[in-house]
Amino acid sequence: MNILELNAVESGYHKRLNVLKAVSLKVEQGQCVAILGSNGAGKSTLLKTIMGLIDDEPRKGEIIAFGKAIQNKSTEEIARSGIAYVVEGRGMFPELTVFESLQLGAFHRKDKAGIKNDLDKIYEVFPRLAERPKQLCGTMSGGEQQMLAIARAMMSAPKLMMLDEPSLGLAPLLVQDIFQTIKSINSSGTGVLLVEQNATQALKIADYGYVLESGRIVLEGTAQELRENENVRELYLGVSEAKTDKRIFVKRQRRWN
Amino acid sequence: MSQLIQVIASGLAIGSIYALIALGIVLLYRTTSILNFAHGEFGLFGTFMAFTFFNSLKLPYPLSFLLSLLAAALLGGIISILLVKPARASFNIGLAILLAALAYGLGVNLIISAAIGIAIAVVSYIFLEQPNRNPSELGLLILTLGVNLFLQGFYSLSFGSDNKILPSIVSNTSIKFAGASVSLGSIFTSLMGLVIMLLLWLLLNHSKIGLAMRALAQREDVAKAMGIPVRLVSFATWATSAALAGAAALLLAPSTLLSPSLLLDPVSKGFVAAVIGGMNSLPGAIVGGYILGLLELFVGVYISNELKASLAFIIVILVLILKPHGLLGKPEIKRV
Numbered sequence: 116m117n118i119l120e121l122n123a124v125e126s127g128y129h130k131r132l133n134v135l136k137a138v139s140l141k142v143e144q145g146q147c148v149a150i151l152g153s154n155g156a157g158k159s160t161l162l163k164t165i166m167g168l169i170d171d172e173p174r175k176g177e178i179i180a181f182g183k184a185i186q187n188k189s190t191e192e193i194a195r196s197g198i199a200y201v202v203e204g205r206g207m208f209p210e211l212t213v214f215e216s217l218q219l220g221a222f223h224r225k226d227k228a229g230i231k232n233d234l235d236k237i238y239e240v241f242p243r244l245a246e247r248p249k250q251l252c253g254t255m256s257g258g259e260q261q262m263l264a265i266a267r268a269m270m271s272a273p274k275l276m277m278l279d280e281p282s283l284g285l286a287p288l289l290v291q292d293i294f295q296t297i298k299s300i301n302s303s304g305t306g307v308l309l310v311e312q313n314a315t316q317a318l319k320i321a322d323y324g325y326v327l328e329s330g331r332i333v334l335e336g337t338a339q340e341l342r343e344n345e346n347v348r349e350l351y352l353g354v355s356e357a358k359t360d361k362r363i364f365v366k367r368q369r370r371w372n
Numbered sequence: 373m374s375q376l377i378q379v380i381a382s383g384l385a386i387g388s389i390y391a392l393i394a395l396g397i398v399l400l401y402r403t404t405s406i407l408n409f410a411h412g413e414f415g416l417f418g419t420f421m422a423f424t425f426f427n428s429l430k431l432p433y434p435l436s437f438l439l440s441l442l443a444a445a446l447l448g449g450i451i452s453i454l455l456v457k458p459a460r461a462s463f464n465i466g467l468a469i470l471l472a473a474l475a476y477g478l479g480v481n482l483i484i485s486a487a488i489g490i491a492i493a494v495v496s497y498i499f500l501e502q503p504n505r506n507p508s509e510l511g512l513l514i515l516t517l518g519v520n521l522f523l524q525g526f527y528s529l530s531f532g533s534d535n536k537i538l539p540s541i542v543s544n545t546s547i548k549f550a551g552a553s554v555s556l557g558s559i560f561t562s563l564m565g566l567v568i569m570l571l572l573w574l575l576l577n578h579s580k581i582g583l584a585m586r587a588l589a590q591r592e593d594v595a596k597a598m599g600i601p602v603r604l605v606s607f608a609t610w611a612t613s614a615a616l617a618g619a620a621a622l623l624l625a626p627s628t629l630l631s632p633s634l635l636l637d638p639v640s641k642g643f644v645a646a647v648i649g650g651m652n653s654l655p656g657a658i659v660g661g662y663i664l665g666l667l668e669l670f671v672g673v674y675i676s677n678e679l680k681a682s683l684a685f686i687i688v689i690l691v692l693i694l695k696p697h698g699l700l701g702k703p704e705i706k707r708v
């Protein structure tokens with residue numbers, strides 16, 4: 116069963132600027148799906164569109180989450196339906212404490228016991244957060260903030276978690292940690308839609324992946340297939356095949372369209 | 373010495389009123405980034421409701437006081453709904469009522485005045501450009517001006533211009549303190565100010581809706597993505613802000629006559645206090661209010677009464693030169 120499905124979604128900004136062009140993709144129950152793409156490809160726009168954060172978008176196409184069309188729903192309803200969204204750049208509330216942020220994550224939940232239970236579990240996963248419930252988020256390090264961003268999303272007990280470049284600005288060791296955490300969230304049954312520029316790490320934990328270029332899906336396949344695809348290897352995994360000159364680069368890009 | 377005590381007591385009382393007004397302005401500005409030019413009108417609404425409850429319905433005054441705070445809050449909440457959805461309606465209606473009231477005031481027959489108002493509402497609704505579904509910040513600011521006009525027109529129409537008086541909850545006596553006689557009214561005002569600030573602090577820091585208000589003020593998109601009911605929070609913020617204006621107006625009212633211009637000066641001082649404090653800082657609003665209130669009294673009594681009028685603007689200019697973001701404002705909290 117698909118927990119998320121996009122059919123020919125077109126979206127952008129200010130009614131004119133067209134960023135996403137007929138994007139179709141799906142996330143199956145329990146799957147971890149990666150979206151790869153370079154700067155400005157439209158990855159963040161994709162997640163914002165799903166979340167209903169851009170007014171009057173998507174202009175075309177349909178978005179189906181857990182069997183229901185959500186493209187005309189408000190962000191509030193979409194969040195309540197079970198989608199959590201970890202924004203690019205962590206989206207901290209600088210003047211809220213760690214504890215308050217976590218509470219906010221569970222804002223639309225009513226099951227007090229479940230919330231308490233999840234909080235304890237999250238403190239186990241992130242002992243650094245457990246040590247400082249009263250610290251203001253704005254004063255935490257980048258790594259701690261990313262942990263909090265993920266922890267906050269976990270507090271809503273989502274069925275699908277969307278993450279926008281969780282590795283941004285983190286040291287390599289911490290990146291590994293974060294991806295391990297995402298993997299374990301996924302293993303516990305939560306679907307994951309992971310937007311990343313760090314393709315090496317993303318393809319390690321993903322089951323399936325899409326490559327987004329200039330707002331179009333130019334390639335899709337299992338993580339295995341993508342890892343072996345020569346375009347992906349060269350452009351996203353930074354593996355240089357025998358000879359790379361500009362000519363081949365251009366040709367390869369063309370072949371995708 | 374006794375004069376000093378009197379000056380401080382009165383300064384604190386008027387300072388509390390400025391602080392309450394500034395708190396309402398800043399609370400709304402932080403959470404919704406709207407600078408509300410109808411803020412004083414919410415306060416006025418509170419006083420006129422109190423007058424109605426107390427004089428016409430003969431309710432006990434403390435009850436009238438509470439009910440009118442609720443009424444002001446409700447009005448604020450309703451305005452928030454009006455501004456979110458049919459954004460242009462409030463401006464058109466406001467314009468219409470203002471002009472109708474003007475016509476009536478100039479001696480035109482009531483029915484003709486009403487007809488003029490309706491005609492203007494319809495014409496402006498058709499010919500003025502349609503705002504977007506989500507009006508811009510500037511658009512919202514203009515809309516609050518529309519609400520302001522609407523309510524001013526309403527007051528002029530329904531309350532007329534004869535003098536009305538609201539009593540104080542406490543008796544009109546003074547108590548002796550270290551040789552000085554301090555009026556019970558100003559002590560009551562200062563205490564009420566503190567109580568209301570405490571209530572606001574509790575609301576913001578120890579309630580779910582308060583947490584949501586603070587979150588929305590800091591990162592709107594993220595707050596939305598967490599499933600925070602933005603409309604409800606915006607309703608609550610407007611309501612709280614309006615209740616603060618109502619409280620300030622009711623505390624101020626006993627010292628003067630009720631009229632549509634009751635809050636003209638205090639609200640502009642409230643804006644000044646908000647700017648002194650930093651515009652996005654609630655503690656700043658309180659500090660700004662007290663500083664302004666005390667300095668006004670000191671300057672008025674010890675230096676010159678003429679200087680008092682322009683004092684607020686001198687302070688603003690000084691603060692903005694020395695601390696461009698206000699005394700407690702934070703430059704980095706810039707909403708997108």
Ligand SMILES: Nc1ncnc2c1ncn2[C@@H]1O[C@H](COP(=O)(O)OP(=O)(O)OP(=O)(O)O)[C@@H](O)[C@H]1O
Nearest residue numbers: 128132134152153154155156157158159160161312
């Ligand atoms: N708020 C906005 N208003 C107008 N255009 C925007 C806005 N946000 C993004 N864009 C444009 O949309 C395009 C896609 O941007 P998007 O942020 O989705 O890219 P991205 O794939 O997330 O890139 P990055 O990896 O750098 O985060 C870019 O050309 C960008 O300039």
Ligand SMILES: [Mg+2]
Nearest residue numbers: 158159160203
């Ligand atoms: Mg992005």
